[in-house]
Amino acid sequence: MENNSNFESRKPPVATTGILGWCRQHLFSNWVNSIVTLLVIYFLYQLIPWFLDWSVFSADFWTNYKGELIVDRTFCSRVADPEGDHGACWAIIIVRFYQFMYGFYPSEQVWRVNLTYFLLVVALLPLLIEKIPGRKHLIKFTIVFPIVAFILLYGGFGFQVIPTNKWGGLLVTLVLGVFGIAIAFPLGILLALGRRSQLPVISMFCTLFIEFIRGVPLITLLFFGMVMLPLFLPEGLNLDGLVRVLVAVTLFQAAYMAEVIRGGLQAIPRGQYEAAQSVGLSYWQMNRKIILPQAIRISIPSIVNTSIGLFKDTTLVIIIGLLDLLGIGRGALADATWMGLSNEVYVFVALVFFIFTFSMSRYSLYLEKKLKTGINMGAD
């Protein structure tokens, strides 16, 4: 009976578990590791308190160090009292917050933007949460959401028309980012499938398209959309500036998305195609039910990576005169009342971008984890 105990699992050795064990293993395993750990701790010790002090504890929000309401740059503590130890002057963001969020959208109509944001969250829910009740009906809403959003934001159907040159700030950034990604994703799938198509005409067209778009900088495409696209359109049809930019951004993103998804498609073993064909699935059924779900799952990190890239690239529209979040920030800095507060503006803009891109990145991690559980892609 003594032999039996040999087959029972033992607990792992104490020295490798717990906080102390973890620290020893990962932070102080040898002297190089220990020195690096100490250097990093010192660096963080210097940086974090300084930044917190600058951005929060010594910073101005509505009022300056004398308690006066800040209405222009001269009231900022760090401008009024350059000798003193003062931090950021967030008043520029607070005073111009509306512009940062909506640009020059008329304030009596701004509920339409807020409603669109709310509906965007509703439209995203069935995509983000798989087990949400009534998912099937919510998905229907997600599909019509772009049209609803367009009518709400732009106007028509009884709503006052707000031309897109009044749009700005986060609104423009989100419109370009969300629509760009949402349209580019299905387009990218079609391009990827097209490039692998056995029909030479389709595959050649898709390859040419992808290679051309990828071979050109986004700025060139933006200029192309702004300046040259109208020349190709029939007379009288004048596409809105924002739409032209959106077309350029979407095509650019679609080309990258296509290559990312093609990478995923290549990882699917041939046996999956054969099994799908042998049970009688058609080309589209096979792709929709068998191939794409697996290919997209594999490509999630790259898809999110490309999407984050696009979201940040939307700031390039500043070059052709659209005022996105960064554009509004630069506009604020060019204004004599707030000149010289660039640190605050850029930190704020960076923070807003970070919130969005970091959420995307977290979501992709969550997806990867969720999809990994229970499913061994190796099949054996």
Next chain:
Amino acid sequence: MSENSIISLQNVNKWFGDFQVLKDVNLEVKKKERIVVCGPSGSGKSTMIRCINRLEEHQEGKIVVDGIELTGNLKNIDSVRKEVGMVFQQFNLFPHLSVKENITLAPIWVKKMPKTEAEELAMKQLEIVKIPEQANKYPGQLSGGQQQRVAIARSLAMNPNIMLFDEPTSALDPEMIKEVLDVMVDLAEGGMTMIVVTHEMGFAKTVADRMVFMDEGKIVEEASPDKFFNNPESDRTKLFLSQILHQ
């Protein structure tokens, strides 16, 4: 083509690039007949049965399955694939779908069967292959033998007239071969028309109506199992048998 053939291959030729994999292959299979195909690797046996449901395209000759000739016509290919089920060496289950979903997928999407009916059908098929308790697991959680039985159930759910098996036990651990072969024997006794590429000679002896031996793209010998194992005609067959039976 003889009157009651359900599968008929006439002078089928096929090349991969310059390499000829099938050389004037002729084969007639009658309804409910069980054919076991064997031969050394690279002899074209897999390619031949893959031509029967058009996973491979033949370049010359004629293949007729249940009265439908396989040509470039996509409609014909679809109808043939509905008649013919196939089981692969590597199982090829869909790893992102549960066992039940693997089986219901084609009935729901190809036959437009209502979901509840398809699920009942799936459970029935899983009982036939003796693993109903695995219905909600994913393929990656099953053993190789279980996966292969799910693959068989998946094919059967489309109610095919013909089943093709492409080395169904070659990727399995020795302990699991029997459970798959048992299911195949049941199937054969139920009257399914079967073409099985395998080196399981025990299975061949019990089940086969006819043995087909292939080498270098040609059918070298076709005989009843009795004659094939005890008194083969060609030297190539004798050599092959001596090698696989004495290992």
